[in-house]
Amino acid sequence: MANDPIVQVRDLRKVFRQGDLDVIALNGVSVDIAPCEFVALMGPSGSGKSTLLHLIAGIDRPTSGTVLVQGINVAELNESQLADWRNQNVGFVFQTFNLIPVLTGFENVELPLLLTQLKRSERRRQVETALELVGLSDRMHHRPDQLSGGQQQRVAIARALVTDPALIVADEPTGNLDAKSAADVMLILQALARSSGKTVIMVTHDPKAAAYGTRSLHLEKGEIAA
Amino acid sequence: MNVLSFIAKNALRNGRRVTLTVSSVAVSCALLVTLQTLQRELTIPPESEGASLRVIVRNKVSLMQPLPARQLSVIERIPGVVAVSPFTFFGGTYAGETVTSFAQFAIDPERFRGLLVEGRIASGDYDDFVRDRTSCLVGADTMTRYKLKVGDRMKFTGTFYPIDPDLRIAAVFAGTVDDRGVFFNHKLLDDVTGGGSTVGTWYLRVASAKVAPDVITAINAAFANSSAEVRAETERAFQMSFMAMLGDVKSLTLSISAVVVFTLMLVSVSTMSMSIRERFRELAVLKALGFRRREIFSFILAESFGLAFVGAVFGIGGTWLFWSHINLQKLSNGFLIYFEVTPRIMAMGGTVAAVLGILSAIAPAIAVARMSVADGLRTLD
Ligand SMILES: Nc1ncnc2c1ncn2[C@@H]1O[C@H](COP(=O)(O)OP(=O)(O)OP(=O)(O)O)[C@@H](O)[C@H]1O
Numbered sequence: 362m363a364n365d366p367i368v369q370v371r372d373l374r375k376v377f378r379q380g381d382l383d384v385i386a387l388n389g390v391s392v393d394i395a396p397c398e399f400v401a402l403m404g405p406s407g408s409g410k411s412t413l414l415h416l417i418a419g420i421d422r423p424t425s426g427t428v429l430v431q432g433i434n435v436a437e438l439n440e441s442q443l444a445d446w447r448n449q450n451v452g453f454v455f456q457t458f459n460l461i462p463v464l465t466g467f468e469n470v471e472l473p474l475l476l477t478q479l480k481r482s483e484r485r486r487q488v489e490t491a492l493e494l495v496g497l498s499d500r501m502h503h504r505p506d507q508l509s510g511g512q513q514q515r516v517a518i519a520r521a522l523v524t525d526p527a528l529i530v531a532d533e534p535t536g537n538l539d540a541k542s543a544a545d546v547m548l549i550l551q552a553l554a555r556s557s558g559k560t561v562i563m564v565t566h567d568p569k570a571a572a573y574g575t576r577s578l579h580l581e582k583g584e585i586a587a
Numbered sequence: 588m589n590v591l592s593f594i595a596k597n598a599l600r601n602g603r604r605v606t607l608t609v610s611s612v613a614v615s616c617a618l619l620v621t622l623q624t625l626q627r628e629l630t631i632p633p634e635s636e637g638a639s640l641r642v643i644v645r646n647k648v649s650l651m652q653p654l655p656a657r658q659l660s661v662i663e664r665i666p667g668v669v670a671v672s673p674f675t676f677f678g679g680t681y682a683g684e685t686v687t688s689f690a691q692f693a694i695d696p697e698r699f700r701g702l703l704v705e706g707r708i709a710s711g712d713y714d715d716f717v718r719d720r721t722s723c724l725v726g727a728d729t730m731t732r733y734k735l736k737v738g739d740r741m742k743f744t745g746t747f748y749p750i751d752p753d754l755r756i757a758a759v760f761a762g763t764v765d766d767r768g769v770f771f772n773h774k775l776l777d778d779v780t781g782g783g784s785t786v787g788t789w790y791l792r793v794a795s796a797k798v799a800p801d802v803i804t805a806i807n808a809a810f811a812n813s814s815a816e817v818r819a820e821t822e823r824a825f826q827m828s829f830m831a832m833l834g835d836v837k838s839l840t841l842s843i844s845a846v847v848v849f850t851l852m853l854v855s856v857s858t859m860s861m862s863i864r865e866r867f868r869e870l871a872v873l874k875a876l877g878f879r880r881r882e883i884f885s886f887i888l889a890e891s892f893g894l895a896f897v898g899a900v901f902g903i904g905g906t907w908l909f910w911s912h913i914n915l916q917k918l919s920n921g922f923l924i925y926f927e928v929t930p931r932i933m934a935m936g937g938t939v940a941a942v943l944g945i946l947s948a949i950a951p952a953i954a955v956a957r958m959s960v961a962d963g964l965r966t967l968d
Pocket residue numbers: 377378379384385386404405406407408409410411412413962
């Protein structure tokens with residue numbers, strides 16, 4: 362059981378329609394990802410990395426093919442089931458952090474927990490644990506504009522893991538960071554896969570970042586390159 | 588943090604937008620409520636039960652033509668008539684004013700006693716008024732306005748009649764729909780109009796609202812084909828025919844109100860969709876985190892509704908405070924008497940604001956619901 366893949370992608374195709382033109386973003390991708398893997402998705406711009414990540418994370422729907430996450434066919438869930446599923450199973454980290462500017466770090470991390478039944482005190486404990494994990498306990502009451510890029514990205518990681526999801530997806534998480542902050546973020550993601558039982562899928566252009574992962578996947582023109 | 592404080596933080600995030608939305612809703616509500624109050628004031632004349640019990644008899648030719656005094660004995664005998672007094676508009680000016688805002692009437696004090704239905708004597712002595720033919724009966728509002736007290740004198744200059752009555756205030760009345768008039772003894776006019784052969788109108792009270800139509804018919808019939816044919820109508824009908832002269836106030840205020848509401852709608856709809864469009868990417872993030880369409884819709888709705896609500900409270904509450912603390916009767920020279928912002932009008936203003944709050948949330952909410960999370964994330968901040 363433990364070695365059953367947590368993510369199974371089969372013959373995945375995604376075609377975007379742009380005016381009269383069909384853009385094939387993914388052209389028959391099949392891949393398995395095992396629990397606790399830290400996968401780096403690499404490839405040239407426009408090769409379909411973000412698209413693959415979105416389909417696995419359930420924020421877009423495939424044209425054909427299947428994505429099974431923990432045995433669940435994501436494409437078969439309706440909008441609101443999918444929303445619940447994402448809340449419980451997927452944590453998101455973005456290149457541009459995407460924190461809510463009017464909320465403090467603490468409140469940003471608390472946001473996904475507002476959808477749960479947790480009491481206020483339980484929420485607080487979980488938020489504090491997550492912020493401690495990313496080393497930001499001392500700055501949690503600052504708003505994003507009072508934090509550095511690296512600190513903002515760590516808040517975003519805390520937000521991604523506060524609901525204790527099995528899967529963390531990150532789209533170029535170091536793309537807007539200096540080398541030092543990038544290394545900090547990589548170490549945190551690596552630790553999540555190594556010791557917290559998370560499966561991390563990360564899109565990156567940076568071979569140094571990819572080196573933190575357990576495996577690299579290369580996409581070329583919507584297909585997995587050997 | 589809870590959901591409510593999250594919504595509040597979102598609503599208040601942009602100070603300029605909050606100010607713009609709240610103040611535009613407030614100003615529009617204030618205008619709307621004021622217009623509706625004005626319309627109510629102008630189209631519903633002061634109404635009282637007494638007004639349908641009182642009948643005014645005037646010359647059929649015009650209000651300006653006098654009636655022969657001898658008609659009194661005929662009117663008195665008509666069944667259903669409880670009290671009747673001559674009632675002649677004097678139309679003088681007070682104390683050298685160029686325009687006097689309260690009316691003066693010459694009446695028969697003894698007979699008039701039975702006509703002051705809702706009124707009461709607030710000070711002085713009505714019998715004193717009956718006894719002294721150079722005294723007068725004055726409305727409480729006029730007493731206050733000119734800082735008068737019982738025993739003071741009021742000097743009028745005649746415009747239609749060649750007399751300048753100098754009257755002692757014998758009694759003060761209050762509690763009628765319009766406590767402003769001054770009444771004095773008809774004998775003063777009789778002295779200068781050939782010994783009391785004519786009166787301006789007859790003012791009478793009928794036993795009940797039910798018999799009023801019969802009394803009116805009987806009076807009109809009694810003087811048909813005489814040298815002075817009359818037209819009798821209830822005080823209420825008399826007021827209504829006067830109001831008709833104010834023209835189509837109703838459709839005027841209605842169309843101005845419609846323009847106000849429409850402008851308000853444009854402002855609030857556009858500020859709301861502007862503010863949502865600015866946040867498209869954030870809302871996509873919320874969706875990614877697991878918030879459903881219906882939750883995001885309620886955030887947007889609560890935000891827009893909340894801002895409209897605050898605007899309405901300021902606008903409607905402020906208007907109410909303003910009109911209830913200002914003496915409009917004095918400012919308008921008695922033209923507007925109550926100008927009461929009724930709960931009904933306030934509720935109407937609140938409803939308009941609420942509906943607009945809801946309407947302006949709909950379009951942005953639909954746009955957000957339609958957006959796929961992946962597309963929303965791709966939009967640049
Ligand atoms: N919503 C869309 N509509 C039309 N075309 C799209 C859409 N999303 C992606 N594409 C196209 O699909 C292809 C793959 O896009 P994707 O964003 O997955 O690339 P990527 O590998 O993440 O590139 P980058 O490294 O630049 O982020 C591109 O050609 C892109 O233009």
